[in-house]
Amino acid sequence: MRYILRRLRRLCIVMFAVTLLTFLLVNVLPGDIAYDIAGQDASEEDVQAIREDLGLNRPVLVRYISWLSGVFVGDWGASFRTGEPVLEAITSRFPVSLELMLFAQLLALLLAVPLGVVSAYRAGSRLDRGIAAAGFAAVSMPAFMVAILLILLFSMYLSVLPATGYEPISEGLWANLRGMILPALSIALAEWTILMRTLRAEMIGVLQEDYIALARAKGMADWHILVVHALRPSSFTLITLMGLQVGNLIGGSIIIESIFGIPGVGRLLINAIYARDFIVIQGCVTFIAIAYVLANFLVDMAYALLDPRIRVSAQHG
Amino acid sequence: MVDGTYDETPEAEADGQAEAIAAHRRRNRLGPIFWIPLVWIVFVVLLAVLAPSLGLQDPADIDFLALQAPPNEDHVLGTDVLGRDILARIVYGARVSLTVGVAAPLIGLVLGLMIGIMAGYYRGWTDEIVGTAIDTWLAVPGLVILLLFSVIFGGSLPTVCIGLGLLFIPAAARITRATTMNFANREFVLAARAMGASDLRILALEIFPNIVWPLVAYILIAIPIAVVIEGALSFLGLSVASPTPSWGGMIAEGREHLEETPHISLIPTAVMFVTVLSFNLVGDTVRRRLADLRDRAI
Numbered sequence: 001m002r003y004i005l006r007r008l009r010r011l012c013i014v015m016f017a018v019t020l021l022t023f024l025l026v027n028v029l030p031g032d033i034a035y036d037i038a039g040q041d042a043s044e045e046d047v048q049a050i051r052e053d054l055g056l057n058r059p060v061l062v063r064y065i066s067w068l069s070g071v072f073v074g075d076w077g078a079s080f081r082t083g084e085p086v087l088e089a090i091t092s093r094f095p096v097s098l099e100l101m102l103f104a105q106l107l108a109l110l111l112a113v114p115l116g117v118v119s120a121y122r123a124g125s126r127l128d129r130g131i132a133a134a135g136f137a138a139v140s141m142p143a144f145m146v147a148i149l150l151i152l153l154f155s156m157y158l159s160v161l162p163a164t165g166y167e168p169i170s171e172g173l174w175a176n177l178r179g180m181i182l183p184a185l186s187i188a189l190a191e192w193t194i195l196m197r198t199l200r201a202e203m204i205g206v207l208q209e210d211y212i213a214l215a216r217a218k219g220m221a222d223w224h225i226l227v228v229h230a231l232r233p234s235s236f237t238l239i240t241l242m243g244l245q246v247g248n249l250i251g252g253s254i255i256i257e258s259i260f261g262i263p264g265v266g267r268l269l270i271n272a273i274y275a276r277d278f279i280v281i282q283g284c285v286t287f288i289a290i291a292y293v294l295a296n297f298l299v300d301m302a303y304a305l306l307d308p309r310i311r312v313s314a315q316h317g
Numbered sequence: 318m319v320d321g322t323y324d325e326t327p328e329a330e331a332d333g334q335a336e337a338i339a340a341h342r343r344r345n346r347l348g349p350i351f352w353i354p355l356v357w358i359v360f361v362v363l364l365a366v367l368a369p370s371l372g373l374q375d376p377a378d379i380d381f382l383a384l385q386a387p388p389n390e391d392h393v394l395g396t397d398v399l400g401r402d403i404l405a406r407i408v409y410g411a412r413v414s415l416t417v418g419v420a421a422p423l424i425g426l427v428l429g430l431m432i433g434i435m436a437g438y439y440r441g442w443t444d445e446i447v448g449t450a451i452d453t454w455l456a457v458p459g460l461v462i463l464l465l466f467s468v469i470f471g472g473s474l475p476t477v478c479i480g481l482g483l484l485f486i487p488a489a490a491r492i493t494r495a496t497t498m499n500f501a502n503r504e505f506v507l508a509a510r511a512m513g514a515s516d517l518r519i520l521a522l523e524i525f526p527n528i529v530w531p532l533v534a535y536i537l538i539a540i541p542i543a544v545v546i547e548g549a550l551s552f553l554g555l556s557v558a559s560p561t562p563s564w565g566g567m568i569a570e571g572r573e574h575l576e577e578t579p580h581i582s583l584i585p586t587a588v589m590f591v592t593v594l595s596f597n598l599v600g601d602t603v604r605r606r607l608a609d610l611r612d613r614a615i
Contacts, residue, residue, distance in 0.1 A: 010449065010452060013449055013453075014449065014452045014453045014456045015456070017449070017450075017453040018453055018456050018457060021453070022457075022465065025465055025466075025469055026465065026469075136594065136597055136598065136601075137590075137594060139541075139597060140541065140545075140590055140593040140594035140597050141590055141593075142545045142548060142549055143549075144548070144549055144552045144565070144568070145548075145568065145586050145589070145590065148568060148572065148575070148582055148583075148586060149586070151575060152575050152579055152583075156575060156576050156579075247455075247458040247459065248458075250458045250460075250461070251458045251459060251460035251461070251549075254460060254461070254464075255460075255549055255552065255553065258553070259572075269461070269464070270464070270553065273464055273465075273468050273555075276468070281465070285457060285461055285465065288457065288458065288461055289456045289457045292456060292457070292458060293456050
């Protein structure tokens, strides 16, 4: 419990620092947005009026404090370009990003777990080396590259999956998933290797444990030993690693969303960056940081809950 | 993470001594998996360095008569959407990728080293501040930091190098901190301190030589990562400004024309893939060597 409180305290400090730093950074963005909004023919008075309207004439720190106090009551400001409230813009797009990331993580696991188990079981074999080689190729290919190749293959040559265009779930589950397969696969193909390698290394260690030998001696089937006895303890490491990968998933989804035209938070952020709409940038970065830090926190907690060794030592310690 | 993933198999350990020695020799021979990528890297580096004297076309020159031309006599690798020579752009793009690939990890390493060595040596509140700062840094995904950075400071080679370099600080600082703590209370450090050596002297002469190797191993992982991230950034149009060619930018430019002229995207994709793969393969071998050396030394 003390551990959790300490983590939470640090979390708060970190979030404060993140928001303050982004606010300062974003506010030194070159180019005065008031001029942009006013247009070319605007007079100096018009520009001044816009500045006042947006509260841009106040000092940065004052603006930060008023922004921060708004954040706590759900007022994240409104886009300077479209007038759309930032929090709404983010929360309406977040489910799409979340779906993409979960789908990608699922595909990555579907690739990594069987391949990791097989290559641990047959360590040193040709199959193992083949999988390792595939892994090397995959880590050398960033998601945007994979995306280009997948589009070329599945959308252009085979024309089985759409290259762009997102369908909301309300249009039917399959329509929605169809648009998500290539984006999620692009991220998954760039991410599975690390999971696979870790699982493999971990399982090789587990397979040497005495209780595995005992299970073998009892005549249990290999697949039973692998899945029930070996995979379970190894999966804890996998959970931690998935927490660490959240950053990669977010980074990947930012790029992938803009390639495939998926209306998620990543695309919102990229478009806000192109448009220099800094209140939206600020909101997105804050939101991403909160989501990211929370995800890691939850992973740590899940880890502590799932692994009896940690649970027990925490009770005694 | 990759260390010893397919060397120390359980079977190998159980085998006889002679077999172990033979296996060791086999392992010690650097095979084609090491040499071929190394040759490719040297080749790309040479091209990038010698680019102006290779008699290539100007990478910004527009050939209106050959827009999106497939590979032909005038343009060995064809031309892009604006009719610019792809070969020339690949070679000049290599300059960007390689500069960022080497400079960014170095910047991150030097800064991370200084921060980490302080935290690991002085501990206490220095450590606490550094820890919180690193947590803060890590609370935002790297790409987001980099996007902000390049928008604020503009896309030029130095800003991309510095921005990307900053991303390598946390890992470098953590590695340094951990290894410094290992050495901070060892006998030779205590002896130096007893002899009245200053902190600076101890850090520079006693601790630094011991902690530098893990960082060299880290830089080998960092180079391909830096090349990939620069690629992503230029793919989004937020790295070096056009018309300076960059691999990621070239891939992005051909994206709209994948159907009719896929070579515009595919050629830079292939070059970038092979280069990153080469760095990964060479880095992996060297890193394993370093780990072996270290194990034997201990």
